[in-house]
Amino acid sequence: MAVKLNDNAEVVARVKEGLKRTGGYCPCRLKHTEDERCICKEFREQIADPSFEGFCHCMLYYKSKD
Numbered sequence: 001m002a003v004k005l006n007d008n009a010e011v012v013a014r015v016k017e018g019l020k021r022t023g024g025y026c027p028c029r030l031k032h033t034e035d036e037r038c039i040c041k042e043f044r045e046q047i048a049d050p051s052f053e054g055f056c057h058c059m060l061y062y063k064s065k066d
Contacts, residue, residue, distance in 0.1 A: 003047060003063045006055065015060040028058040 006012050018027025025032045026040050035041040043056035046063060053065045 001047070001050070001063065001065060003061055006059055006062055008059075011059050015058050018058075026058050 006015075015027060019025070019038055021027065022032065024037050026036045026038055029036045029040070038058075039047075039061065040057065043061060043063075046052045046054070046056070050065070053063060055062050
């Protein structure tokens with residue numbers, strides 16, 4: 001298992017800009033709760049799932065199985 005940043009530098013730059021603007025909360029979410037602070041609870045749970053492979057909600061991170 002490996003978690004890495006999206007290979008698309010433009011996506012990474014836009015999401016990081018949004019994270020700065022929101023104080024570390026996922027810029028794709030309306031609520032600002034601890035569950036939505038990057039890396040969000042949803043993606044942490046997906047990381048823990050050995051069968052999951054894919055991007056987090058905002059496309060900043062990608063989890064591969066290998």
